[in-house]
Amino acid sequence: MKSINKFVKVAEQSGIRHISDFTDDLTDIIQLTVGEIDLPTPENTKQAGIEAIKNNYTKYTSNRGAENLRKTIANFTAAHYGMEFDWRSEIIVTVGASEGIDLALRTLCNIRDEVVIAAPAYPAYVSSTIITGAKPVFVDTTKTNFKMTADTLEAVITPQTKAVILNYPNNPTGTILKHAELAALAKVIIEHDLYVITDDVYDLIVYDDSGQAQSIVTLPNMRERTIVLNGVSKSHSMTGWRIGYVLAPVKIIDQMFKVHQTNVGTATSISQAAAIAALERDADNPQKLVKIFKERKELVTAALDEMGLAYVEPQGAFYIFVNINNLKLSSWEFSIKLIQDYKLAVVPGSAFSADGYIRISYAADKKILAEAMKRLEKAVNDLKIIADS
């Protein structure tokens, strides 16, 4: 048989899914793996979806997204980013932010272009880049507080560099970039005439008083070279509804639209109706989540302190990236051991292109988290004895 596409062949399946698939048949396992909020979609949003079905709002919408949703997104982003995006020409509603990642990369990249990605990284950035035939180039952020810096970015730029992907608040570390850090990156990006894909899906889940993380798109002269990815999956517990959106300049988004139209036509009409309610009537949902997540984060960090495990203090999102280097096992080996011997599932750092760490998602009830920490502590104590002997 003839060979299949070589780029698809070398791209890997998500390691996050890989580990959670591993646990499907096990009972009594605590799953802190997939980046999904345990709480339900807010009530007004659910009702809007139900009403949409009852009212037969079940046909194709405009391919760029239902007009009323794009207008809602334009209003929301005007307040949120402090920038006007034209609902007619600068917004596409996507099937989750996941589609946005693919659209952005396929629109920008030619074969052998290079895309700069901070490692640890959300796995889809890597596989989506590889599928386009471009090359992921990693910036190791483990020695710079898990932040891409102007210097570490500059060091990897070559004539082939096409784009940089930024994701702050970050999955898996929860780090955020301050204004000065974004400005330093923007300077390098402009000097080298690069595009930026900024994945802002966690930007309303932040733990300081600001209520949101700043996006690089808001910096001077960045808008023309930036594709913003955002959505309601994380801010509104809507991972299954599959609604995201892209904000980009007309010159770029018109090209992205061709990819979107070819692939999905349009996002689901019912989910689009629900997303309007999410961004209007349930607009305060992220603040509600933050209150809950703050307590959960404190529970987990206190337990990790007790165990003597180092971690990056999360400033946003709902993950904690824990250093397990002292345990003398690879992150994959440790994660499998945790599942098999302690009935706890977390994601190995290797899934994020960073071994020596595990990612714990604390989007789970406090009782479950407390039991999970007990299991982790037992594993760590048992392994420390082995490592020390």
Ligand SMILES: Cc1ncc(COP(=O)(O)O)c(C=O)c1O
């Ligand atoms: C950084 C990041 N971007 C994008 C996504 C995908 O979001 P969606 O469910 O909207 O496709 C995730 C999901 O975990 C994520 O963590």
